[in-house]
Amino acid sequence: MAINTAGTMTPKRPAGTLYRGREGMWSWVLHRITGVAIFFFLLVHILDTSMVRISPEAYNAVISTYQNPIMGLGETALVAAIVYHAFNGIRIILIDLWSKGAKYQRVMFWVVMGLWVITMLGFAPRHLINVFSHVGGA
Amino acid sequence: MATTIESPRAPHTVRRSRGVNWEKWGWIYMRASGVVLLVLIFGHLFVNLLVGDGIKAIDFAFVGGKWSDPFWQVWDTLMLWLAMIHGGNGMRTIVNDYATKAVTRKVLLGAILVAVVAMIVLGTLVIYTFDPCPVGSPAELLPSFCATR
Numbered sequence: 634m635a636i637n638t639a640g641t642m643t644p645k646r647p648a649g650t651l652y653r654g655r656e657g658m659w660s661w662v663l664h665r666i667t668g669v670a671i672f673f674f675l676l677v678h679i680l681d682t683s684m685v686r687i688s689p690e691a692y693n694a695v696i697s698t699y700q701n702p703i704m705g706l707g708e709t710a711l712v713a714a715i716v717y718h719a720f721n722g723i724r725i726i727l728i729d730l731w732s733k734g735a736k737y738q739r740v741m742f743w744v745v746m747g748l749w750v751i752t753m754l755g756f757a758p759r760h761l762i763n764v765f766s767h768v769g770g771a
Numbered sequence: 772m773a774t775t776i777e778s779p780r781a782p783h784t785v786r787r788s789r790g791v792n793w794e795k796w797g798w799i800y801m802r803a804s805g806v807v808l809l810v811l812i813f814g815h816l817f818v819n820l821l822v823g824d825g826i827k828a829i830d831f832a833f834v835g836g837k838w839s840d841p842f843w844q845v846w847d848t849l850m851l852w853l854a855m856i857h858g859g860n861g862m863r864t865i866v867n868d869y870a871t872k873a874v875t876r877k878v879l880l881g882a883i884l885v886a887v888v889a890m891i892v893l894g895t896l897v898i899y900t901f902d903p904c905p906v907g908s909p910a911e912l913l914p915s916f917c918a919t920r
Contacts, residue, residue, distance in 0.1 A: 665865060672858035679851070679890045682834070683897045688905065689831035689912035696829055708826065715812060722805045729802070756821070763825035 651728070651735055656742040664721050667714035674711055705764030709757050716752045720745040797860055804853045811850045835903030835914040844898055851894040859887035 651657045681699075684692040698704060724741045728734035734741075820826055837843040862883045870876035904917035 668858070668861045669865065672862055675854055675858055676886060676890060679855075679894045683893055685831060685834050685838075685901055686897045689908050692831045692834065693912065699829075700826055705826070708820075712816060712820075715816070719805075719809045719812070722802075722809070726802050726805070756816075759821055760825060763820070763827050 651738055656739045660721055660724070660742050660745070663717060664725070667718040670714050671711070671718060700764065702764055705761060708764075709760055712756055712760070713749075713753055716756075717745070717749050720748050720752075801857060801860060804857045808850070808853050808857060811846060811853070814846070815850060831912055832914045835901075836916075838898060838901050839903050839914065839916070848895060848898055851898075852891055855887050855891050855894075859883050 652661055681695045682692075684695045699708065721742075724738070724745050727741060728738050819829060838847075863880060866876060866879045866883065870879055903914050905913075910918060
């Protein structure tokens with residue numbers, strides 16, 4: 634704190650900001666990045682699903698590209714992005730609408746990260762086993 | 772002697788232009804659709820990726836089986852509309868934040884609008900004009916119920 638010309642205290646950094654620095658800012662950065670990634674996947678996903686309207690062969694050909702191991706890792710990353718975006722979205726709603734939301738935003742970020750880890754521990758092994766157990770033509 | 776002191780506050784004036792406040796409704800839409808999408812997408816991922824053999828079991832017959840049920844038709848239609856508008860509005864926010872030139876901004880916003888409308892129209896048409904048992908296709912590629920039709 635510094636004494637300014639008016640004789641009052643001026644904080645060196647603006648106090649009470651939610652979106653500058655630390656958890657508040659990085660959660661926002663991650664929310665944007667995951668949101669953009671999910672949007673572009675959604676465009677692709679609608680187009681690949683639309684192949685059911687062409688023919689069974691066309692759909693099976695395009696969906697089989699999702700079943701190789703490299704895409705399996707990509708799908709795990711995609712689900713990780715979706716789960717983060719979903720849980721952090723709930724955190725944003727609570728910050729905006731819950732009277733104590735802004736006060737607990739930092740705690741809620743770590744709750745989001747905890748729930749994200751738990752959800753991914755449930756999803757990733759199961760999905761990766763599905764993808765990798767069939768490698769080699771099985 | 773009692774004196775009444777006038778409130779120092781200037782009288783409140785509403786300075787917003789008349790008409791629908793679209794930014795407010797957009798803000799509300801992001802939160803409302805977000806909650807619904809959490810349920811719809813988590814359900815979608817659970818049923819398609821975690822039940823049974825997961826992604827390995829997804830083929831034309833799998834989709835044909837799902838979309839023969841109005842429940843999944845409505846589920847996927849809701850997911851399509853809510854997600855495309857949610858995503859399109861999110862992309863609009865990002866373009867408004869980072870596009871510095873008016874022309875760039877207009878082009879990008881136009882592209883987002885075209886993509887959103889095209890995907891919603893295409894997806895909805897696919898869900899409701901879809902034939903799970905197309906004539907002339909090999910039976911082993913079709914849902915099992917096609918044989919009894």
